[in-house]
Amino acid sequence: MKIKFLGGCNEVGRSAILVDDKIMMDYGLRPSTPPETPEGNGRVHPESVVVSHAHLDHSGMVPSLMSMGRDGTPDVYMTAVTSDLAQLLSRDTIKIGKDQGFFLFGPEDLRKMNEHTHTLGYGERVALDGYELELFNAGHIPGSASAYLRKESEDISLFYTGDIKMDATRLMECPSPEDFPAADILLIESTYYGREHRDRQELEREFIDSITETLNSGHNAIVPCFAVGRTQEVVMILHSYGLTPYVDGMGLGVFRTLKNHPSFVRNAKALNDAFGNAQFVNSKHRKKVFSEPSVIVTTAGMLNGGPVLYYLKKIHEDPKSKVLLTGYQIEGTNGERLMDEGCVEIDGEIVKVNMQVEQYDFSAHAGDSELKGIVSKFYENGTGIIFTVHGDDTEGFATWAREEYGCDAISPKVGEEFIIE
Numbered sequence: 001m002k003i004k005f006l007g008g009c010n011e012v013g014r015s016a017i018l019v020d021d022k023i024m025m026d027y028g029l030r031p032s033t034p035p036e037t038p039e040g041n042g043r044v045h046p047e048s049v050v051v052s053h054a055h056l057d058h059s060g061m062v063p064s065l066m067s068m069g070r071d072g073t074p075d076v077y078m079t080a081v082t083s084d085l086a087q088l089l090s091r092d093t094i095k096i097g098k099d100q101g102f103f104l105f106g107p108e109d110l111r112k113m114n115e116h117t118h119t120l121g122y123g124e125r126v127a128l129d130g131y132e133l134e135l136f137n138a139g140h141i142p143g144s145a146s147a148y149l150r151k152e153s154e155d156i157s158l159f160y161t162g163d164i165k166m167d168a169t170r171l172m173e174c175p176s177p178e179d180f181p182a183a184d185i186l187l188i189e190s191t192y193y194g195r196e197h198r199d200r201q202e203l204e205r206e207f208i209d210s211i212t213e214t215l216n217s218g219h220n221a222i223v224p225c226f227a228v229g230r231t232q233e234v235v236m237i238l239h240s241y242g243l244t245p246y247v248d249g250m251g252l253g254v255f256r257t258l259k260n261h262p263s264f265v266r267n268a269k270a271l272n273d274a275f276g277n278a279q280f281v282n283s284k285h286r287k288k289v290f291s292e293p294s295v296i297v298t299t300a301g302m303l304n305g306g307p308v309l310y311y312l313k314k315i316h317e318d319p320k321s322k323v324l325l326t327g328y329q330i331e332g333t334n335g336e337r338l339m340d341e342g343c344v345e346i347d348g349e350i351v352k353v354n355m356q357v358e359q360y361d362f363s364a365h366a367g368d369s370e371l372k373g374i375v376s377k378f379y380e381n382g383t384g385i386i387f388t389v390h391g392d393d394t395e396g397f398a399t400w401a402r403e404e405y406g407c408d409a410i411s412p413k414v415g416e417e418f419i420i421e
């Protein structure tokens with residue numbers, strides 16, 4: 001089996017792993033202007049594409065593969081909710097491209113992707129011309145999957161975690177390592193290697209206390225969130241503490257998509273109740289949000305565009321209002337700049353933000369001990385080779401696995417390929 005890494009190595013973004021020059025596992029982009037694409041983009045011709053989940057760093061460039069197949073359009077395999085969300089997010093990428101002057105793919109590619117998509121449920125096996133594929137719940141966002149792939153002719157198998165979380169959240173039911181199959185090769189994400197998450201309840205309490213204090217003093221709280229997963233999780237948290245947020249941006253479209261796939265969330269009723277209590281805003285009614293002390297849940301999670309910039313522009317000078325970041329801020333994004341330098345770029349202008357800035361780790365990724373638990377489980381079941389991907393310290397994680405288990409653990413570089421027999 002040949003495994004070639006085309007992105008997402010020692011970085012978070014543009015995940016792309018090519019197996020035997022035939023099967024692409026994820027094909028993502030890294031958000032920037034213009035977005036960064038996987039290595040060799042435009043020159044790869046997979047026969048099949050397996051998409052772990054809808055986040056753009058995993059699915060964002062899949063449509064671009066639709067018009068470049070040597071022998072026609074590749075087949076795409078993912079869960080039904082990932083398919084719907086990938087369509088929604090890709091339409092947005094086309095729109096942003098028009099505004100910012102880049103072109104990655106067009107509406108025709110989205111149509112083809114839809115036509116060539118085979119949706120799979122967790123635990124359903126499918127034959128892929130000499131391979132067997134099965135998806136497992138990855139607990140990261142609705143529809144997220146880890147992929148098990150076995151090459152029949154060599155009787156060799158791999159397990160790709162995708163982005164994974166082993167602890168349940170309000171939105172997601174999580175897997176247990178016992179659910180996973182034995183595999184010869186493990187490809188594991190490393191986002192939180194070396195870092196543990198804080199106790200979730202404690203974190204929620206602090207988050208709510210901080211927002212309540214802001215509202216009681218008559219000011220506003222802006223909560224930037226990713227559209228997929230985080231917006232829904234945060235709206236559920238706010239609802240459970242009796243707070244009614246305004247919700248603006250694509251997180252609402254994502255919620256409407258999830259309503260069609262209730263089995264992919266932990267408690268569809270709780271999600272519906274939370275959104276039933278929220279107030280939706282669109283571009284015509286944004287002003288009303290500041291007519292009272294309010295909490296606004298809005299995209300983009302890393303402040304790279306979206307309605308959040310409108311709200312920041314309006315109240316950036318108010319030192320008693322707050323920005324509560326809800327996740328990891330990738331290097332080079334507005335969110336990172338806000339934390340490091342106290343300013344953001346809006347419409348090409350650098351704006352100093354006097355608001356209070358706080359960060360809460362509502363991560364949908366496995367923490368350090370969960371990641372190590374996964375490695376340990378696979379090792380016990382006979383895994384001999386581990387590749388650590390998708391993180392800032394993939395090398396550290398690989399070193400840990402080598403020292404702990406004496407197995408072959410590799411932190412691959414972009415462009416590297418490995419032949420495993």
Ligand SMILES: [Zn+2]
Nearest residue numbers: 053055140163
């Ligand atoms: Zn993700």
